[in-house]
Amino acid sequence: MPGGNQSIGIPAGELTGDVGPPDVPIMRAIRSVFQRDEPLVDDASFDNVLQPQELQLQFRDGIGTAETCRLDITWFRSGAYRFHYSDSADRHWRFDRHPNPHSPERHFHPPPDAPAHTAAGSCIEVVEPALVARAVHQLWRRAYETESLANLNTANNPP
Template sequence: MTGDEELSQHPDPDEQDEVFGPIDAGALREIRDLCVDQEPLVRTAALDDPLNPQTLSVELSDGVGDATAARIDIRWSLTGNYAAHYTDDADRDFRFDCHPKPDAPRRHFHPPPAALSRPVEGSCIAVSEAGLVTRAILQRWRYAYTNETFSGINDAENPP
C-alpha cells in the first residue's frame, strides 16, 4: 500500500473540498485518541500534519482474513461530513462515508473489495457525532476481522 495507490482510489481532495467542507482538526484528534484507546490492534494513529491535519491514518497490526496489515484513513469536516477508508495488504478496500453524493444517500458505504465510487449502498451507520461514528466504524471493522470476512460488514442496525 503506497501513498500513490491510496490516492488513486480517492477523488482529488481539492475537488471534494467545496462539498466536503474544511477539515475539523479537533475531531481528528478526538478520533485518533479514541482509536488508540478502543482498538488493541492499532499500531499507530497519526495525523498527516500536526498543525493543519487533513487526514488521520490508523495503522493496524493485522487485517481481515489473509491480510497481515491494514490502515484506516479518516477525514472529518467542520460540517460533519466524513470518510473512513479501510485498505489492506491484500488489496481490499471499503469506505463508510457521509457527504453529499449525487444519486446516493448522504450516509453511504462503498463495499469491498475495491470501494469504487459506484456502486454504493446506504450505510448502516446512522449516528453523526464523531465519537459514535468512530466506535461504529471500529465495531464494523472488528466484526469483519473476527469473522475473517467482509460479508455482513454493512448489515448492522445503527451501530455502535
Template sequence: MTDDGDPAHHIQPDEQSEVFGPIDAGALREIRDLFADLEPLVQTASLDDPLNPQTLSVELSDGVGAAATARIDVRWSLTGNYAAHYTDARDRNFRFDCHPKPDAPRRHFHSPPDAPSRPVDPSCISVSETSLVTRAILQRWRYAYTNGTFEGLNDAENPP
C-alpha cells in the first residue's frame, strides 16, 4: 500500500463501497467537531467536500516521536463502518478500522509503521457509538504521542 496523499487510497479497493457502505456526512461532522474540541494539536479538521463528504482530514501540528506533523483521515459509513488512518511526516501509518474483512475480525487494527492490509490484529476499540469511537481513537493517538512511541498503541482495554 502506498501513500499517494489521497485518503480514498488508504482503504483497499475490495474493502471500499460494496462492503464499507455509503458515507455518513453527519457522523463526519460530529467527528470533526470532537477532534477540534478535544485535541489541542488539531490545526485543521476539514471535509473533502462540504456537500457530499467522503473523508474527514485532521491535520495535527505534531506527530508521534520525531514526526513534525501528522494527519488522521476518517471515513464513517451509514452502517457504522469506519476507518481512521494516521500518517505522519516520517511516513509511518496505523489504522483503526471497523468493517467486514475476510479472515479478520470486524473491528481490527493495522499496525505501524506501514499499516499493512494483512495481517491485522483485533482492535482494542470495542465501542461502536460515533462519539465514543472518536474519543477512543484520540485517546490511543494521545497515548502514542505522549509516550513518543507506537508500542502499546493497540493494547488498551475498552478505551473511552
C-alpha cells in the first residue's frame, strides 16, 4: 500500500491508520446484494481481474437529472469501507468507515462534491457487510425515487 496510510479511494490525508488490503470475498458478496436487489444495475465488475481493489457498480439511471451513476465500493479486511457515488451530473457523495482526523469513524461526505472537511456522522450504524450494502442501497433507492439528494444521510439506522 503506497505510503502506508493510503488505500484505494481514500486519500492519505483522510486516514489516521492503516485499513489493510481489500477484502475481495466480501466485495463479491456486496456485488450479489446489489445484483439481486437493484434492477437498475447494468454492470457489476472489479477494476482489475487479477488484483481487484474496487467493485464498480454501473447504474442505467441516476438520481434526479443524472442519466447514469456509479457506485465504487471498497471493503477492507479491517472492516473499513468506502461507498462512493458519482453521476453524469458530476455529483458525488460517500459513506465511509475508516479512522480519520475530521469526523467519526463511520461518516458521510455530502453532495455535491463529497469534501472531507464537511463529513458528518453516518446514519448507518450496522457493521456487517451485507447490511451496510443494503443500507447504502436503501438510501440510494430513496434518493432515486424522490429525485433528491437532500435526505441521503437521514435514516434511523438503516436498513
